Amino acid sequence: MLKEITTRMKQGYKTIKFPAGERPKMTEHYCGRPIVNQVLCKKDCNACVEICPTGAISKEPQLKLDLGKCVFCGECENVCESKAIHFSDEFSMSTSRREDLIVSTDEEFKTVAEMRTELKKMFGRSLKLRVVSAGGCNACEADVNVLGTIGWDLGRFGIEYVASPRHADGLLIIGPVTKNMVLALKKTYDAIPEDKIVIAVGTCALSGGLFALNPETEAGVEGIFPVDLWVPGCPPNPITILDGLLRLTGKIKDL
Amino acid sequence: MHSHQSFINIKNGKPIDLNKIPLLEEKAFMEAIKQSIGEGKRVSSYFACSSKEQGFLKLYAVLLDDENQQFMVTQTKINSDKFTSLATVCPQLQLFEREIAEQYGCIPVGHPWLKPVRYHHSWTDQDAWNRKEEEAILPGVGDYFKIEGDQVHEVAVGPVHAGVIEPGHFRFQCQGEEVLHLEIALGYQHRGIEKALIGRPDKKTRHYMDVLAGDTTIGHCLTYCQNIEGLMSTEISERSKVLRGIALELERMANHVGDLGSLANDIGYLPTASFCGRIRGEWLNLTALITGNRFGRNFLIPGGTSYDLTKDQIVVMLNKIKLLEKETEDAISLLWDNQSVLARFEEAGILSRKQGEELGLVGVAARATGLGRDIRTTMPSGVYKKMPISIRTAESGDVYARAYVRGLEIKTSVEFIKKALGELLKNAPNKASQIVSSDSIKANSFIVTVNEGWRGEICHVAITDNEGKFERYKIVDPSFHNWMGVAVALRNEEISDFPICNKSFNLSYCGHDL
Structure with a gap:
């Protein structure tokens, strides 16, 4: 017992202060929310479109990057000689609407809107989520899970993952939605009492990602359920997921 | 039948001409496999490939000869509707045979429990269970082994x-x-990867490797890169090899630490559970320090690595490791000192060494039964040739052994990472490597590469066609060998011990389902 106590004391208090305190610093090669520059983009060049493994970039009529399809490999930035695409270190990039994930102009990014008043009344201070992996590769799973550890302590915001859909207020979905998981996923959704929300985490869930064209998957949750929060990334950094959840529940309001 | 006539011996990551592989009659092929497994060789990969001749399939067996540090490869031509099952005499083949049945609609005659593996439609126009193309397949639905009685x-x-x-x-x-x-x-995670890899590589292929099993990004990417580099006769720089080794060991650290935390959680021992939950993330953050991504996505590329480390970065990493090493050791050593932890871990989910051999176990699960299977030592590639790793084993084959081996390997890996970073400090960083173009991949070749990922042996086989494209790219995640181990370990255990038994293997679902 003594050893447990001394180890506990040595381990110290390790919970991240976010959203209070200084903004967390991302590592050097981190690929965050991309910035697209139409002026620098050469009209007769198609290098970024050609190299993108998931077809996230189009140039019709002007340069567009779909965060819902992007795997954040950064190859488009590497290949662009005119530096028209740059992955910033901005980790806040979740949205409320699918179309807001398409980055094309220098306009302000439309981040997550707070959930509507009657939902916020119910879930704002206590949100229980059922997490289902439907073809996820265990990376999104890991970074969703890590929010529950003492390093992040999701519980301090009243948000928790629960073991039964009957106990849940919402469904958090990971993976491209494999054909073999559609039924179980729908049953889980149906078992959650109304009103409920749906959160899609990771590029696979958003669009099918690398698997969008494989007949073995449904190419993401779009069209299966109404989605309240889209969290891009492959996988999203835990702070991106937390930032999205806190914006949805109205705990972060600034841009 | 002498095995030296039946097989060609090849080295890890070295390509051969496809026509050098002996082509046996089916009977001789099966006899050769049976005999070699009887002599202590084990199955690394066993798969079918479509043949240019209508109505036939090629069947390839890749056996691993631990003693002589080489693969033994052979092939046969079979009628596309059936082949002889060896599952009853070589249990480690049972899942491979079911996989062939599912992918090509070709029935292994004599298989004792021929069920689908992933519940998908056949790749050909025939189905082993006569399921119709237009019918949806319901995963998990079918016969299960049933025991009857009042109790x-x-x-x-x-x-x-x-x-x-x-x-x-x-x-x-x-x-x-x-x-x-x-x-x-299983099969719920099936994303159709192996089928999608036929006819590549292209710009997507490397990214598929990132997500085969997302917790093993480095292990699978490393194996893929070595296959491509082998097929192009490209040597990568010594420094890239060291960087790759560091990434592979960081991946092992994060997962082993996470697993010990989860095991503690499953028995309600919260100190280690909560410390390791956080510490695991700190090890992932070290990978992020090198690559920008906690899982090392896009770090390994055919030709080397996308980034290098500067001296300043190495010093930062070494300082972080110094602190983290102590915290990790403290959190884990609590487990071995606590009687109630040991009471739950010991003698739970035992697999004997003999069972390990029969089932063809790999990785931590194999080493926990006393089997000295660790590719880093037995068939080392890259940095492991110059910086050998000693194999850590235990004898008892229970949950405790699987946990304890992880604890030992954590120590070995930390030492390795520190030493490897020290090596990097001696020289200035390279420029980031350039991705080698896949245009000049050797045609009509066969290559097999294995690496010791944190779960165990990762095996990728590439067979190229006339144009250097993949006629077949066969992936075996260590989980594919080990899932049967979980099932067998549970026999005669209390059902309440299922969580710790399962967690002590911690196998991949998506790596199995692909």
Whole structure:
């Protein structure tokens, strides 16, 4: 017992202060929310479109990057000689609407809107989520899970993952939605009492990602359920997921 | 039949001409495999490939000869509707045979339990279970091994589980609290990767490797890169090899630490559970320090690595490791000093060394039974040739052994990472490597590469066609060898010990389902 106590004391208090305190610093090669520059983009060049493994970039009529399809490999930035695409270190990039994930102009990014008043009344201070992996590769799973550890302590915001859909207020979905998981996923959704929300985490869930064209998957949750929060990334950094959840529940309001 | 005539011996990551592989009659092929496995060789990969001749398939066997540090490869031509099953004499082949049946609609005659592996439609126009092309396939639906009697009851768990984990279905036959039999049905994670890889590589292929099993990004990417580099006769720089080794060991650290935390969690021992939950993330953050991504996405590329480390970065990493090493050691050593932890871990889910051999176990699960299987030592590539790693084993084959081996390997890996970073400090960083173009891949070749990922042996085989494209790219995640181990370990255990037994293997669902 003594050893447990001394180890506990040595381990110290390790919970991240976010959203209070200084903004967390991302590592050097981190690929965050991309910035697209139409002026620098050469009209007769198609290098970024050609190299993108998931077809996230189009140039019709002007340069567009779909965060819902992007795997954040950064190859488009590497290949662009005119530096028209740059992955910033901005980790806040979740949205409320699918179309807001398409980055094309220098306009302000439309981040997550707070959930509507009657939902916020119910879930704002206590949100229980059922997490289902439907073809996820265990990376999104890991970074969703890590929010529950003492390093992040999701519980301090009243948000928790629960073991039964009957106990849940919402469904958090990971993976491209494999054909073999559609039924179980729908049953889980149906078992959650109304009103409920749906959160899609990771590029696979958003669009099918690398698997969008494989007949073995449904190419993401779009069209299966109404989605309240889209969290891009492959996988999203835990702070991106937390930032999205806190914006949805109205705990972060600034841009 | 002498095995030297039946097989060609090849080295890890070295390509050969496809026509150098002996082509045996089916009977001789099966005899050769049976004999070699009887002599202590084991199956690394066993798969079919479409043949240019209508009505026939090629069948390839890749055996691993631990003693002589080489692969033994052979092939045969079979009628596309059936082949001879060896599953009853070589249990480690049973899942491979079911996979062939599912992918090509070709029936292994004599297979004792011929069920689908992933519940998908056949790649050809024939189906082993006569399922119609237009009919949807319901995963997990079908016969299960059943025990009957007044006292017997059945427990079904999944595909959706209580925690944040991947889906799979577990069917227990119990008498009271005792599990008489467990059958595991997977396939819920099937994303169609192997089929999609035929005819590549292209710009997507490398990214597929990132997500085959997302917790093993480095292990699978490393194996893929070495296959491509082998097929192009490209040597990468010594420094890249060291960087790759560091990434592979960081991946092992994060996962081993996470697993020990989860094991503690499953028995309600919260100190280690909560410390390791955080510490695991710190090890992932070290990978992020090198690559920008906690899982090392896009770090390994054919030709080397996308980034290098500057001296300043190395010093930062070494300082972080110094602190983290102590915290990790403190958190884990609590487990071995606590009687109630040991009471739960010891003698739970035992697999004997003999069972390990029969089932063809790999990785931590194999080493916990005393089997000295670790590719880093037995068939080293890259940095492991110059910086050897000693194999860590235990004898008892129980949950305790699987946990304890992880604890030992954590120490070995930390030492390795520190030493490797020290090596890097001696020289200035390279420029980032350039991705080698896949245009000049050797045509009509066969290559097999294995690496010791944190779960165990990762095996990728590439067979190229006339144009240097993949006629077949066969992936074997260590989980594919080990899932049967979980089922067998549960026999005659209390069902309440299922979580720790399962977690002590911690196998991949998506790596199995692909």
